[in-house]
Amino acid sequence: MTIDDLKAQNLILFEVISGSRAFGLETATSDTDIKGVFYLPKASFYGLDYIPQISNDTNDIVYYELGRFVALLLKNNPNLLEVLASAPDCILYQHPIMQKLTLDLFLSKLSKQTFAHYAMSQIKKAKGSNKKINKSIAVKRKTILDFCYIIEDQHTYPLNDWLAQHNFKQHLCGLTTIRQGRDLYALFYDPSGTCGYNGIIQQQDSSELCLSPIKANSPMVAYLSFNRDGYSSHCREYKEYWSWVEKRNPQRSLNNIEQGNNFDAKNMMHTIRLLQVAQQIMTQGTITNKRSNREQLLSIKNGQLSYDEIIQLAESLLADIENAAMSSSLPEVPNSDKAIQILVDMRDTLYQ
Template identity: 55%
Template structure:
């Protein structure tokens, strides 16, 4: 079933402009997002063809089946609560039955986790992005050899430097583990390559050093420390960084590079907005999604706030949310029995009582 099918078959219950235009944050380059609610034909709902959600290819337009919509409202999903709280001038169509769904029947203390919890995750994500932008990782991947060191007096030198200074190559080395130590090895060298030493690593992608069988009469050339923990951390950071590079939105990334603040300014604008909405829920026991601080939020989006100032504002909002949450008279969670009865009532009106 497609979005056009919903309209052709008169299955829509609600349709509204959402996102930045509903929040009052639209600019000349803003897209127009549409969210809506529909119901399935009776045979599809009672049969095996239940479709909870229908979107276009870019997800700019998304409609939720009424059951899925109520389910997400019961979970205090921020996006869905915001759809229900759409400003009047953004509502394109509403069926009279949608009047049965009221925000006050769904707002609860769960919003602290769903609104603020999500915002906190975005702050952590922003910190990770901040780190990635400030600490790019070379495309040429390091090997475990870069995390090996040779003991030298009271200090150490890198293995690669030691090999170069002594005219040796890693392929002719043999390592034996040293008892009761972690990552420590005795290093032997076979210039003739007749003793079958395996080298320090057998290939560049090796995840650990190789150990060899060494004759007991051989004396070590040096002692080597292999920092496997640091190498493991590097591999994780490398994968995450280059995955981020491959998947990042280049246009948004270039904007972030232009303003030079080294964070995703659009994402952080919406993070602050979400925290302010959460604070409003516990202050006023209501949700109004049209912002009254457009200039401040667009200033954040433009990258005119430092990363540290953004985090400080977010932390202050979180502290305020905790305070008002502790005083709030909202229920711990929505009344599932009551709201489910409302859903049943809507379906009975749509399909007729059996």
């Protein structure tokens, strides 16, 4: 089932503008994100074709099945609480039955953990982006040779340097394993190329070292150690980096670089926004999506606050949230029995 199917069969119950435009934080380059709620045809719901969520390829448009929507609201999921709290000017469509699901039915002290956890995950995500933003775009894939070392006289030398120093060619080398020596090899050299050695690697992108048949009494030249774990980590990081490069928002990354930031400023803006929403929930028992401190939040996005300043602000908000929670009149958790009964009543109406 696709989004077009939902629309063609009139299965959409709720559709809102979400993201930066809903928070009043949009800029000239902001996308328009859409979130919504749908219900399945009766046969699909009662049969084996239950679908909890439908989205487009970029996840800019996401619809949640009614039961999934209520389940996440009961967990005080930040994204979906904000969907339910949508301002009238952000609601594109609302089926009358959706009026049964009200914000006060779900808000609880549980949101202290969920909003704070989500906010801190944004910090972790920003830290992860730090490492990638700081890497050169021209990251070079290393070969196994870069992780091999020659052992001589209780010292180790990078294999490539050692080969250059002795004017050796790697394809004229032969390796044999050392018993009981993990990733330790005996290295032999045949300058004439008549011994039939296989070299250390056969191709630049080889993922394993080559072994060669060595005749008895052949003189060993050196011991070679292969840092297999280091090579594996490099391959993983290389793959992760280029996957990030492929999927990243180029303009957003360029903005971070131009601002001199070694973190994802947009993620950090949303970290503070989420914590401010959590503070509002604990103190006022409601959610206002459109933020009144637009300029402050955009100053974070625009790189006007340092990473340390943002962390200090986050820590201050976390302390305020903890204090407010102690005197909050909100329940510890939502009334799940009541919410589930409302959900059942809604389904009864929809499937009449």
